[in-house]
Amino acid sequence: MLDNLSVNKRAAILSIVMLVVGLLIWEAAIPAQKAAGELTEYERLTGGGAQKAGVPPPSQVIVKAWQELSNPFYDAGPNDKGIGIQIGYSIYRVLSGYFLAALVAIPLGFLIGMSQTAYKAFNPFIQVLRPISPLAWMPLALFIIQDSEASAIFVIFVCSIWPMLLNTAFGVAGVREDWVNVARTHELGALKTAFTVILPAAAPTIVTGMRISIGIAWLVIVAAEMLVGGTGIGYYVWNEWNNLDLTSVIFSILMIGVVGMMLDAVFGVLQRAVAYAE
Amino acid sequence: MSKPFLSIERLTQQYPDGQGGTLTVFENASFGIEKGEFVCILGHSGCGKSTIMNILAGLAEPTSGVVKMDGFAVSGPSLDRGVVFQNYSLLPWLSALKNVTFGIKARYPSWSADKVEAHARDFLAKVGLEGDVVYRKPSQLSGGMRQRVSIARAFANHPKLLLLDEPFGALDALTRGTIQEELLKIWSGTEQTVFMITHDIDEAILLADRILLMTNGPFARVAESVEITIPRPRSRTEIVEHPNYYAIRNHLVQFLGQRSKELAGQQSDVPDQRPETVRIDVSETETATEGSAPPPLRAVNT
Structure with missing residues (x-):
């Protein structure tokens, strides 16, 4: 029966089977809470009747997800906002920091890629700054900027600049000499060459760098928001942990994954648009 | 003598040889190309054909010497000099x-x-x-x-000058034949001056008005300028019938097979090395050549 199906269909069926089996195992692995009536006297006296915190079964997570997603934008005070609002804050911070980084990284990457001198001059700084965990900048950023919102954006800026910078430089430096010669024999000026030959030639590498950067930015925003607090999906996770609401924690973990996947998909589309075959 | 349309004067190219000395690829190479002429240059790898091409295109600078077009020295690439690269460069x-x-x-x-x-x-x-x-x-x-x-x-x-850098080198023989004829067709409608590098003797005879022969490097030079005395329009199938075809072909084969080696590496005393003009035309009464005598006809297996 399976033989007649395409690879995609077979893969989809297998995915669904894995999901269902996984959820069933998870559901079965959670011990049921005993009802208060079944407790012995001793247990009641020692507080056994109080609800124990435990990992919730998937059925509870699904119910929670349904509740949250059916009303994602409610705002009932600083500690109780809908998941849509929290994710919206996170995306806003990620995109602000990310676009600021792109604004710096892509022109600078062009310069470094086109000039040996610039490459050698910038390289030591890049090598030292790149391995620093973006969160290590947080205290300094908070002190200098004096604003938690802007500090979070700064942390995103710092973490997304490197892949874009290095990939742009790498892509620009790797543009085939022949194509540059075509520009030269057609008497194109420096700016015209950059936009009509080097940019399209390096675009696949640059967009790959942008795709890596957005992935890293989304990883870092969760941690950054746990630190700065207030709003955002990272803050939401941490807040629900403090509330010991593990159902919400698991739900928000899933949402982080889904949003990350969507951000990546956008860049996947962009990557296909600029790709070319030699 | 009036200056030709394109004049290459005492072009020398040296590279560092990696051991502190210099490697002279070619020295004092001089030749001219007339307007509307189709000139091919033949020579073994390493004699500096591509370097000459790159200098003409303005993509490389010679160690010394000048290239003049219409009487003005050229420097840097220009739209007046169009290039067709071997690897297409699309x-x-x-x-x-x-x-x-x-x-x-x-x-x-x-x-x-x-x-x-x-x-x-x-x-x-x-x-x-x-x-x-x-x-x-x-x-x-x-x-x-x-x-x-x-x-x-x-x-x-x-362009005023069209440079073709082994344009058919990467193509199979059949495709090459068709495109050669297309090139002839598109060229014959214009007054385009063409300078072309090739490794293919038959291609050069089919296309060129004149073939420049280079000796082997180092110290390569443009030794001869062979006129192709086969009337146009030419076609691949018909030129082999022409009495001059094998005479010219044999001369070229002999040069590339033997004399390019014998003449190689001779540092010249004459500062201005103009190539010797060779004209092979068996249909004329006794061959009229300036300079060297035409080699006798013989079978070639190349």
Whole structure:
């Protein structure tokens, strides 16, 4: 029966089977809470009747997800906002920091890629700054900027600049000499060459760098928001942990994954648009 | 003697040899090309043909010497000198049509988009590319088609001098034959001056008015300038019938097979090394040659 199906269909069926089996195992692995009536006297006296915190079964997570997603934008005070609002804050911070980084990284990457001198001059700084965990900048950023919102954006800026910078430089430096010669024999000026030959030639590498950067930015925003607090999906996770609401924690973990996947998909589309075959 | 349209004067190219000394690829090479002439240059690898080509294109600087076009020294690349590269050098993210309009737009910035496109289509049609094929990207074209696009791009710009760097080197023999004839067709309609590098003797005889022969490097020089005394229009199948064909061919084969080695490495005393003009025409009463005598006819197996 399976033989007649395409690879995609077979893969989809297998995915669904894995999901269902996984959820069933998870559901079965959670011990049921005993009802208060079944407790012995001793247990009641020692507080056994109080609800124990435990990992919730998937059925509870699904119910929670349904509740949250059916009303994602409610705002009932600083500690109780809908998941849509929290994710919206996170995306806003990620995109602000990310676009600021792109604004710096892509022109600078062009310069470094086109000039040996610039490459050698910038390289030591890049090598030292790149391995620093973006969160290590947080205290300094908070002190200098004096604003938690802007500090979070700064942390995103710092973490997304490197892949874009290095990939742009790498892509620009790797543009085939022949194509540059075509520009030269057609008497194109420096700016015209950059936009009509080097940019399209390096675009696949640059967009790959942008795709890596957005992935890293989304990883870092969760941690950054746990630190700065207030709003955002990272803050939401941490807040629900403090509330010991593990159902919400698991739900928000899933949402982080889904949003990350969507951000990546956008860049996947962009990557296909600029790709070319030699 | 009036100056030719293109004059290469005492061109010398030296590279550091990696051991502190210098390696002289060629020295005091001088020759001229007349307007509307089709000149091929033949020589073994390493004699500096490509370097001469790059200097003419303005992509490289000679160690010493000048290139003059219309009496003015040239420096740097220019739209007046169009280049067809061996590896086509089409921009892979643009369609065939856009690759040609890319060149035309650079050459004629004031033209309207419609005029540019019509001009591009006109030249693509001249090399046999019509219909939907012009919308394909280079990766979707065969090697022969890519080189046709590249040739169309160069001719569409009407450069004063067209440089062809082994344009058919990467093509199979059958495709090469067809494109050679297309090149002749598109060239014969113009007064285009062409300078072409090739490794293929038959190709050179078919296409050229004159063939420059280079000795082996280092200290390579342009030793002879052989006139092709076969009337145009020529076609691949007919030129072999011409009495001069094998006489010329044998001369070239003999030069490349033997004399290019014997003449190699001789540092010259004469500062200005103009190539010796050789004219082989067996149909004339007794061969009229200036300089060396034509070699006797013999069978060639190359």
